[in-house]
Amino acid sequence: MRAVIVAVGVAFLVSLFCTPIAIKVFTRLKAGQPIRAEGPAMHQTKKGTPTMGGVVFILATVIAYVAGHLALTTLPDAQIAQVEPTITALVLLGLMVFSGAVGFLDDFLKVRKRNSAGLNKRGKLLGQILVGAVFGVVALYFPSTMTDATGAVTNTETVGSTTLSFIRDIDALEVSKIGAVIIFIFVVMGATNGVNLTDGLDGLATGASVMVLAAYALIAFWQYRHWCADPSYTQDYCYAVRDPLEIALIAGAAAGACVGFLWWNTSPARIFMGDTGALGLGGLIAGMAMSTRTILLLPIIGGLFVIITMSVVIQIISFRTTGKRVFRMSPLQHHFELAGWSEVNIVVRFWIIAGIGVAIALGLFYSEFLANMT
Numbered sequence: 001m002r003a004v005i006v007a008v009g010v011a012f013l014v015s016l017f018c019t020p021i022a023i024k025v026f027t028r029l030k031a032g033q034p035i036r037a038e039g040p041a042m043h044q045t046k047k048g049t050p051t052m053g054g055v056v057f058i059l060a061t062v063i064a065y066v067a068g069h070l071a072l073t074t075l076p077d078a079q080i081a082q083v084e085p086t087i088t089a090l091v092l093l094g095l096m097v098f099s100g101a102v103g104f105l106d107d108f109l110k111v112r113k114r115n116s117a118g119l120n121k122r123g124k125l126l127g128q129i130l131v132g133a134v135f136g137v138v139a140l141y142f143p144s145t146m147t148d149a150t151g152a153v154t155n156t157e158t159v160g161s162t163t164l165s166f167i168r169d170i171d172a173l174e175v176s177k178i179g180a181v182i183i184f185i186f187v188v189m190g191a192t193n194g195v196n197l198t199d200g201l202d203g204l205a206t207g208a209s210v211m212v213l214a215a216y217a218l219i220a221f222w223q224y225r226h227w228c229a230d231p232s233y234t235q236d237y238c239y240a241v242r243d244p245l246e247i248a249l250i251a252g253a254a255a256g257a258c259v260g261f262l263w264w265n266t267s268p269a270r271i272f273m274g275d276t277g278a279l280g281l282g283g284l285i286a287g288m289a290m291s292t293r294t295i296l297l298l299p300i301i302g303g304l305f306v307i308i309t310m311s312v313v314i315q316i317i318s319f320r321t322t323g324k325r326v327f328r329m330s331p332l333q334h335h336f337e338l339a340g341w342s343e344v345n346i347v348v349r350f351w352i353i354a355g356i357g358v359a360i361a362l363g364l365f366y367s368e369f370l371a372n373m374t
Contacts, residue, residue: 004221007068007249008256014060015260019053023264023271026050031111049269052107054277057257058100061284062093064253088243091139091159092250092287095131099192099283102127103275118275125189131283132188136160136181139290144229144242155229157242160184165293167368168239184290187298191289192282194305197312197331199278202267204333204347206258208304208354209281213255215301215358216288219365220247223292226369237372239293247291254284267344297364303357304350308332 026032032048069085105127106119119127139160162180164173175183199205224244227233241247258281264270273281289298299306311332318326327335336346 001221002074003068003071003245004217004249004252006071007064007253010067011057011060011064011253011256012260014063015057015257016263017260018060019056019261019264019271022053022056023050026052026271031107034110034114046269049272051111051272051274052104052276053261053265053271054100054103054273054275054280057254057261057273057277058096058280060257060260061096061250061254064256065089065093065250068249068253086243086246087138087142087144088159088246088291089250091135092247092284092291094138095135095188095283095287096254096280098131098135099128099188100276100280102131103196103277103279106279107274107276128189128192128279129185132185132286133181135287136184136188139184139287140177140180155242157229157240159242160290161293164295166296167365168293170296183295184286187289187295188283188286190309191286191298191302191305192279194302194309195282195285196275196278198305198308198333199273200331200333201337201343201347202269203262203265204350205278205281206262206265206273207347207351208302209285210255210258210262211351211354211358212285212302212305213251213258213281213288215362216285216292217248217251217255218362219292219294220244220251220288222365222369224248235373237369241291241293244292247288250284251288254281267347294365297361300357300364301361303360304354307353311335 027050031050031052034047102119102124106124110118140158140162143158144155160180161169162174162177163169163171164175164183195205195209198208221244223239223241224230225233226235226238227244228238228240230238261271261273261277265273285298285302289295289301294301308331311327312330314326315330318324328338329335333346333350337343
């Protein structure tokens with residue numbers, strides 16, 4: 001627990017104090033956010049606000065991960081905690097960094113061209129597929145070789161699984177490794193686009209991501225305390241996952257970094273996360289779902305992202321089939337803007353929806369444990 005707290009604290013402080021530096025640097029570089037002309041009129045006042053702020057909390061998360069590992073060296077159960085960096089960390093941080101890199105390229109092109117076009121849809125989609133495929137393969141083809149004091153292997157789990165999962169793996173829904181990689185690619189695409197579509201109002205995606213990442217930190221730490229690979233855990237019911245403390249540490253660090261960034265990103269935002277941050281967070285959230293074996297729980301934990309994504313899908317289908325729009329504008333948050341809701345009201349109410357999804361998901365996760373322990 002100490003290592004997770006250290007990681008959260010370091011990530012928060014790095015993000016909190018480095019974001020103003022990023023604001024000055026990006027402002028000097030004239031890296032302002034282009035605003036769509038067809039968007040809500042009130043958004044034109046945000047033109048020129050520096051973007052690509054996701055660089056800050058991605059960097060803060062990586063720094064905090066290192067700090068958390070330094071804290072692990074002081075733990076008496078360091079062998080269980082695995083002081084050395086793991087494949088799990090490589091997958092999770094790699095998903096965040098390289099998904100963020102795809103977003104950074106998109107932001108860079110927007111700033112350079114001085115319009116909101118950025119990277120074309122095909123290029124962005126290809127980047128998401130490539131990142132999902134590479135880290136999906138790593139997650140499924142490199143099993144753990146953790147051993148106990150006697151040299152016996154105690155954990156041969158991979159980061160990902162060849163079975164679909166809800167609270168844990170569902171044995172009846174097993175697929176091949178190639179099939180599992182393909183499924184994970186779709187999870188990465190869904191999560192990255194979901195966060196990106198949500199990132200339309202000051203602080204909306206950042207606050208929602210804090211809740212989702214905090215939920216995964218709790219789930220992973222609970223799995224660590226009831227871990228099948230822990231020789232000190234004597235109960236029959238345990239979680240067959242790989243490196244749950246690593247997952248909790250990274251999720252906590254990312255949540256802390258987002259809170260520090262939210263200080264500057266809340267209304268009126270002085271900096272936007274841009275596609276750099278949105279895609280980076282989406283990639284990490286997808287990795288969290290895979291590594292905690294809660295793939296099918298993700299739509300509930302990230303319920304707000306699903307609702308906003310579906311509003312876009314519904315709008316497109318309706319317009320192409322009937323020529324009529326269901327919403328004044330999509331994504332959904334812009335519909336309420338045009339309906340006269342203030343930006344702060346929309347953000348707070350959508351945060352409440354995000355919190356409800358997280359609470360339901362955590363309730364389902366914990367109730368499953370209680371049901372199997374009785």
